[in-house]
Amino acid sequence: MFRPTDRYFQGRTAILATKHGKQQAIAPALARLGVTVVVASEFDSDCFGTFSREIPRCGTQEEAALAKAKAVLAQTGADLVLASEGSFGSHPQFPLLPSDRELVLLVDRRHDLVLRGEVLSLETNFNHATVSNLEEALAFAARVGFPEHGLIAMAQADPLPNTPIFKGIQSEEALQRAIATLQTNSPTIHLETDMRAHMNPTRMRVIAQAAAHLAEAMAQGCPQCGWPGFVACESVPGLPCELCGAPTAATKANRYRCQRCLYEQTVAVSETVAAASQCFFCNP
Numbered sequence: 148m149f150r151p152t153d154r155y156f157q158g159r160t161a162i163l164a165t166k167h168g169k170q171q172a173i174a175p176a177l178a179r180l181g182v183t184v185v186v187a188s189e190f191d192s193d194c195f196g197t198f199s200r201e202i203p204r205c206g207t208q209e210e211a212a213l214a215k216a217k218a219v220l221a222q223t224g225a226d227l228v229l230a231s232e233g234s235f236g237s238h239p240q241f242p243l244l245p246s247d248r249e250l251v252l253l254v255d256r257r258h259d260l261v262l263r264g265e266v267l268s269l270e271t272n273f274n275h276a277t278v279s280n281l282e283e284a285l286a287f288a289a290r291v292g293f294p295e296h297g298l299i300a301m302a303q304a305d306p307l308p309n310t311p312i313f314k315g316i317q318s319e320e321a322l323q324r325a326i327a328t329l330q331t332n333s334p335t336i337h338l339e340t341d342m343r344a345h346m347n348p349t350r351m352r353v354i355a356q357a358a359a360h361l362a363e364a365m366a367q368g369c370p371q372c373g374w375p376g377f378v379a380c381e382s383v384p385g386l387p388c389e390l391c392g393a394p395t396a397a398t399k400a401n402r403y404r405c406q407r408c409l410y411e412q413t414v415a416v417s418e419t420v421a422a423a424s425q426c427f428f429c430n431p
């Protein structure tokens with residue numbers, strides 16, 4: 148049903164603003180569409196807010212990504228720019244579980260087009276703890292994939308200005324040094340997972356999933372106008388129960404919509420029945 152979109156992106160170069168190695172997660176998916184990803188070397192994305200506290204991020208995740216992309220457009224004169232933003236917190240459906248929402252945005256000035264790839268994943272080590280000695284720190288570290296995943300240490304979760312923040316801790320020696328320094332002023336220490344992409348291979352994998360989702364949007368041209376970004380915008384519930392045939396909450400179709408011409412198409416999922424375990428009557 149999708150029209151090909153090669154003429155939009157094939158052979159182009161997209162500039163990605165990152166100091167944290169995100170190109171390794173994003174470039175492969177775009178390479179399959181003939182797009183080369185180049186890192187904006189002079190660009191300091193940290194001025195748009197950091198996870199490690201020095202600069203608060205303004206606006207929503209989407210606004211932050213768009214602001215970053217626009218700054219790169221202005222600074223480099225490029226016509227194709229990528230920006231990536233992560234957001235961590237409770238999962239909207241499972242509030243007790245931490246989640247990672249990753250957004251990868253593509254801004255195409257030549258075609259006046261913004262496309263997005265997004266993933267909400269329960270796969271994250273996002274976590275924090277208050278510890279009072281190295282033993283407790285190492286126990287926390289062991290739970291969050293240390294030392295492959297980095298840690299951040301500070302005296303308290305809301306550190307006072309001009310107090311030290313130790314970022315990118317990836318060895319027991321570095322952790323020990325950070326704790327020894329912080330303990331001279333504070334009996335307890337706040338530890339948290341370093342969520343910067345180059346310090347967090349789990350996050351890097353979720354960014355790659357968001358990039359794959361973006362590449363899908365780029366490749367799916369609208370059946371009516373041919374414009375890229377013909378993606379599912381909502382799911383239609385009501386897949387019938389395998390036993391009694393009553394409609395369930397399971398998705399029976401996905402509705403696709405074109406951002407440009409607003410053409411819509413509803414496409415049935417490949418399954419024809421839902422498991423009885425999802426049925427309100429058979430499995431109340």
Ligand SMILES: [Zn+2]
Binds near residue numbers: 369406
């Ligand atoms: Zn269209």
Ligand SMILES: [Zn+2]
Binds near residue numbers: 426
């Ligand atoms: Zn049923």
